[in-house]
Amino acid sequence: xxGEYKIRVKNSRNSYxxxxxxxxxxxxxxxxxxxxTLFDMIHEHNRFGKESGVSISCDRELIAIEGDRWKEDxxxxxxxxxxxxxxxxxxxxxxxxxTVRGSDxxxxxxxxxxxxxxxxxxxEIYELSGAKNKKFTAVYREIDRMYDDPPRRYLPFRPQIIxxxxxxxxxxxxxxxxxxxxxxxxxxxxxxxxxxxxxxYPDKNVAIIxxxxxxxxxxxxxxxxxxxxxxxxxxxxxxxxxxxxLSSGVVEGIDPLKLNEPWxxxxxxxxxxxxxxFTDLLEDITKDSNFQKYxxxxxxxxxxxxxxxxxxxSFVKGIKLG
Amino acid sequence: xxxxxxxxxxxxxxxxxxxxKNRYRDEWIIxxxxxxxxxxxxxxxxxxxxxxxxxxxxxISPLQLSGGVxxxxxxKHFPGKIFNASNCGDNCSKWILKLGDEQxxxxxxxxxxxxxxxxxxxxxxxxxxxxxxxxxxxxxxGVFYLRHEKPQADMRG
Numbered sequence: 001x002x003g004e005y006k007i008r009v010k011n012s013r014n015s016y017x018x019x020x021x022x023x024x025x026x027x028x029x030x031x032x033x034x035x036x037t038l039f040d041m042i043h044e045h046n047r048f049g050k051e052s053g054v055s056i057s058c059d060r061e062l063i064a065i066e067g068d069r070w071k072e073d074x075x076x077x078x079x080x081x082x083x084x085x086x087x088x089x090x091x092x093x094x095x096x097x098x099t100v101r102g103s104d105x106x107x108x109x110x111x112x113x114x115x116x117x118x119x120x121x122x123x124e125i126y127e128l129s130g131a132k133n134k135k136f137t138a139v140y141r142e143i144d145r146m147y148d149d150p151p152r153r154y155l156p157f158r159p160q161i162i163x164x165x166x167x168x169x170x171x172x173x174x175x176x177x178x179x180x181x182x183x184x185x186x187x188x189x190x191x192x193x194x195x196x197x198x199x200x201y202p203d204k205n206v207a208i209i210x211x212x213x214x215x216x217x218x219x220x221x222x223x224x225x226x227x228x229x230x231x232x233x234x235x236x237x238x239x240x241x242x243x244x245x246l247s248s249g250v251v252e253g254i255d256p257l258k259l260n261e262p263w264x265x266x267x268x269x270x271x272x273x274x275x276x277x278f279t280d281l282l283e284d285i286t287k288d289s290n291f292q293k294y295x296x297x298x299x300x301x302x303x304x305x306x307x308x309x310x311x312x313x314s315f316v317k318g319i320k321l322g
Numbered sequence: 323x324x325x326x327x328x329x330x331x332x333x334x335x336x337x338x339x340x341x342x343k344n345r346y347r348d349e350w351i352i353x354x355x356x357x358x359x360x361x362x363x364x365x366x367x368x369x370x371x372x373x374x375x376x377x378x379x380x381x382i383s384p385l386q387l388s389g390g391v392x393x394x395x396x397x398k399h400f401p402g403k404i405f406n407a408s409n410c411g412d413n414c415s416k417w418i419l420k421l422g423d424e425q426x427x428x429x430x431x432x433x434x435x436x437x438x439x440x441x442x443x444x445x446x447x448x449x450x451x452x453x454x455x456x457x458x459x460x461x462x463x464g465v466f467y468l469r470h471e472k473p474q475a476d477m478r479g
Contacts, residue, residue, distance in 0.1 A: 031390025
């Protein structure tokens with residue numbers, strides 16, 4: 001499933017208006033704002049259709065799922081938007097993550113749970129705003145992909161330590177720059193380890209660079225740490241390192257629509273996240289080039305040439321790296 | 323004292339709404355605690371045991387209260403049971419701390435709830451010797467246990 005879907009769910013007392021454009025979207029926030037009411041309205045519409053008094057406007061059908069038969073219910077509803085409320089324990093299971101992988105569905109999950117196993121985008125975490133007319137409002141706000149809502153006067157941030165998610169190509173790119181600047185660049189060994197690596201540098205200016213397309217499980221705790229250490233932590237989350245390379249224009253041949261409107265192409269059956277989509281895109285357009293051929297594990301020297309580096313860094317506006 | 327277990331816990335009640343539906347009593351809805359919580363969290367007013375006035379939903383039954391309010395009422399009246407507090411938004415955290423000042427009870431969490439900027443005492447049951455006194459210590463503990471790590475020695479006490 002791919003595409004952007006505008007959705008309106010309405011009865012006489014509540015109206016919800018929102019859009020979904022990735023396979024996974026999270027709705028959370030304060031109690032008493034109407035999250036479960038949204039689930040219940042969709043559930044009643046599923047049971048009684050128009051007779052429920054609930055009207056739903058969307059190009060795809062919405063299905064509210066709960067209970068023990070969740071797996072069968074998802075399997076028999078391809079091409080639909082699955083909505084799951086916070087009382088459903090199964091969303092924490094590996095089995096659910098496996099079900100999401102390759103599924104021809106979009107999922108709207110109402111939950112605050114830490115879900116490391118799901119590749120949730122930092123941009124698809126919402127809370128409800130409004131009284132009768134409710135809208136989805138992004139929880140984490142960005143300026144040039146710097147999160148969470150950093151005051152402009154503190155940018156660009158001057159890091160003493162850069163923490164990357166792993167030791168792959170992104171780390172190799174930033175490590176060379178860090179070496180030149182005489183600062184540390186540390187691979188965390190996985191996104192779930194970033195917090196504990198941050199803990200080793202409590203008094204330093206720490207910049208975290210990770211893939212925003214899959215960082216949703218971590219952002220809550222990292223942003224909490226950021227607010228407990230004012231001006232000491234910067235969070236830079238491009239969709240992915242591959243997205244950063246593609247956006248900088250250092251490789252030619254990309255269809256700009258694929259870069260700017262990935263929801264039109266990133267089929268959930270083939271790509272569990274936009275991070276996978278952009279990796280596939282970059283690998284594909286560089287596959288015939290001896291010196292640009294991209295690999296996640298080892299960054300070709302082409303990308304660390306001074307001119308190329310400069311062009312890529314021109315897209316990293318919030319961190320001072322030159 | 324408030325006690326927290328991060329992650330799954332045997333016999334804990336995850337689906338607090340279903341438990342509330344089957345076990346709540348009329349007198350719980352009209353006591354001061356419920357009235358205050360319903361007013362603060364759900365912005366609604368208790369009329370009587372069966373009727374609550376919500377500015378958005380109109381007159382509702384206790385079964386239509388928010389998941390957070392239902393969980394708070396259960397925590398007060400079943401201190402011996404462990405309820406899933408990840409059904410509660412951060413606007414419930416001050417009420418959980420208040421209950422912790424008045425009685426011993428345990429909740430389990432699947433995320434790191436924001437307990438605000440003040441000092442508090444929360445025992446982390448994943449390691450019974452661990453007490454978090456502020457949000458930094460609580461965040462460190464929550465991140466640790468939700469990712470299946472070991473406790474930090476300097477947080478014991």
